[in-house]
Amino acid sequence: MDGLLDQIGNLLTGIFALAEGGFDGVNQVLGLIIAAIAAILMASWGRLFPTALAAAFIHVVINVVRPVLDGGAFVLPDILTLDFWLALFALFLGYAIVIALFFFLKSLIFGRRHAHAH
Incomplete structure (x- = not known):
């Protein structure tokens, strides 16, 4: 059981490291512009x-x-x-974090009518 918990912990640590790397890739001018436009267009x-x-x-x-x-x-x-796909997955995780943050701010500013499915 300890081996399984260690493997799960290692998997989660790896995913968090990828998310952090993706967030670093998105947290630049190009990434922030793409994320802002995506959040605006996201319904x-x-x-x-x-x-x-x-x-x-x-x-x-x-x-x-x-x-x-x-x-x-x-x-x-x-x-x-594999490096390409890991980098793409890291970018995906980073964009998911930043777009979620921007969309949350959008929903606060413009109200709930823009933040839920129609």
């Missing part, structure tokens, strides 16, 4: 996870396109590596 709490996933993908796309706009080479991310 209900039930849309939080799909919205966070879309925001994470948009973040990756912008990071791929931005060097091209600066005159650099077009380089696709290596989507066949």
Whole structure:
């Protein structure tokens, strides 16, 4: 039983570390702009996870396109590596946290009619 509890503790520690890394990635100008727009467009709490996933993908796309706009080479991310998927999952967790915070603030400012499903 102690082994199972240790494994669960390690899993939770890993998830919290990913969330912290994702939050650090979102807590920059690009991430905050994406999260703010996502929170404004999000219609209900039930849309939080799909919205966070879309925001994470948009973040990756912008990071791929931005060097091209600066005159650099077009380089696709290596989507066949575990590092890519862990980074994307970390961004997803970070966006879920920040979008939830922004949506909560939106619901406080504009009232409940904007914070629940229609």
